[in-house]
Amino acid sequence: MLRHSSDVDSIGATQSTLNEQSVNNGGGKPKIYDAVVLDAALRQSLVSIRSLGKRGLKVAALEAENQVPAFSSRWCQQGIVCPSSAGTAAYLNFLEQWLERSGARVAIASSDSTVALLRQHRERLEKHVKIALARDPAMGIAINKELTLDVARQLGLGIPRGATISSVDEVSAAVKEIGLPAVIKPVESWLWDEQQGGGARFASRLVTTADEARRAVEELTQLGGTILFQQFLTGRREAVSIMYANREVHASFAQWARRTEPQLGGTSVLRQSIAVPQDIGAQSERLIREIDLEGYSEVEFRRDQAGIPYLMEINPRLSASVEIAVRSGVDFPHLLYQWANGEKIDKVRSYRVGGWMRYLKGDIMTTIEALQKRGRPGITPPGQAVLGFTLSFFQPMNYDYVDWNDLTPAIKASTEFTFEWVGGAIAKRLSRIKRSSL
Template structure:
């Protein structure tokens, strides 16, 4: 079913066949996919504030972006993301409503769009780099090969494809180490799955991580563990020109190893990673938006981690600092002239409160593991951050509903999970 609401005008249900046969009544400037993602809400607000007509699509109903005053249509897809059923549903939506640009932000959705790119681009412009550039950017080994040729520092490591290779990797790299999937999204028959990096500190952990990450036949990188600051460069690059560049560092991430940034600050472009990241983007010809991530070692030397060729979850800090990447991405994808942004505010702080709560809890649970902040320091840092002036993800006083929805959903899941856990303990005690 397609759930349709437009700024309080009421909901109505259209079956998929009806959506297919209906004559398109409205053309939206942009259809934002993966609307549960934080960057999707930022995109809805960015484009909506500029007077563009924006629709949003997700596979569930309770999505903060749907409540935004700038979301003119919410579409709930009954199919799982990354599946062919999702593709069919998306095509029905495009036929029914029309859209000028399609903006995805999740790995599974992007993999699906790339798989059927020729078919989709007959109807809509995809906010994705060329297929040649995407093939390199989503593959860490291909990216690192090019970076190595350009003279960038690469974490010491080896590529392995099976549990039998773990012993040799341990001898080569040692422990602790990071096990990374070469590609974050892998297809298996008609389904796909997303894989994330693992910190391993023992041979048994290494074996389990490799076994899990190669389950669908992919390969992994077994790399040295770096403990320095995590910094990232973001670009809007097109036709041989950089239209905007932005730098940030992550003070805390969730998970602590280096997942999504939950406390971050805008910084001046560092001379070393700024030049290195731009050379890499130009070499790959990675047009559109991209984020290039680095991690420094204990001596401050930067090492390339990966490239994200899509809007990143942390992009709101760039927007609040003065670089509206979602709008620049829309300009590029739609073929419009692209604004060139030369300056942004330095020292802006942004916090993802839910993620910061979770990473503090994980610091308590994982005490003593490499890269994890000691418990007392983690709690103090979490509390002290409330004294630092900063923006919060979801919170926009001109558009309060998404923050209310996000807080309500988090509270409901938190309280509900705690109640279920207590009931489970009660049943075990008296059964």
């Protein structure tokens, strides 16, 4: 039987279990969900569940793990635990079976692995559900940094100096051309591993020596991916989020990140809503229109020391920082749902600026990183990092996970992090004791 509220399906769900769910609910009719939010462990997924639930929509959530704070949200009517990892064939089969029996109208995904899976099997899944993602070829351009930068170059946007390389043998030439320190990033963040039946996500790396560059390239090309070797920019990081459909911009929102985790190219853990800057606002809209990238997207820029913006990338899925937009008056998850479901999309013409949002766990981790990697380019000096972290407690702001009308997810997230922290510290201590006794 389908369960409601914070009930969670067993991780051992089987075909017979799914069949039983479909026939033992309301006279043999499957329960109709307005939306299923995939990747439920992510912050933006909890934001989506709350956003849609508060509007009276019936929302289910799916994740490949059990301890997920979003499952405990008052707005999550069913939590589904998939017994297989995201991005795998088994995950796809489980999802398809659940969609066939649940009647969910819209699926919202936010992780690279799930987005890649949905793209690859879109035709198959759309027999059961509407997928809230842009279609190809626009999607293929947006997730590929090299293709995105090519379009931006043609439009006259500022892009970092860079070189494309595919093997360690090309590192020396790239170092000579771009210089050090430099940023090494995969052209596509998610790469499929056909042998393992899944894939892997690769993040950007800062390298300061040729040896570091060679090691990073060797690791990032292990699945055959291509690498961007780019100049290192240290200025302010800003992003413009856009809801675009039917050749019309329905909402725009801008924020800047004071701190990110990790400090280079990571997710924002302390950010502020700002009015859309004239330069990157116009550039973002031109880029989205040129690609014809429908749905939600976040266009990221990094300014140099002179304040000139350079395009970093496009994230064509709900971003981890989207809650600040929702709190400021731009409900992107609901706009995304309206678009995917074929409804009239609201127009958002203004929002509140100056509001702060903090992801405390991430802020703790980025402060620790500042202590561990002191002296490296782009890393905040330890004293400044600790002072900034402390002073943020005295600044009025909202916190990720914390909703006074839905506190259980915040409590669960805090408890989980505390146990991870304590457990990790104990494990390290025991490991040192063991080594010293040998």
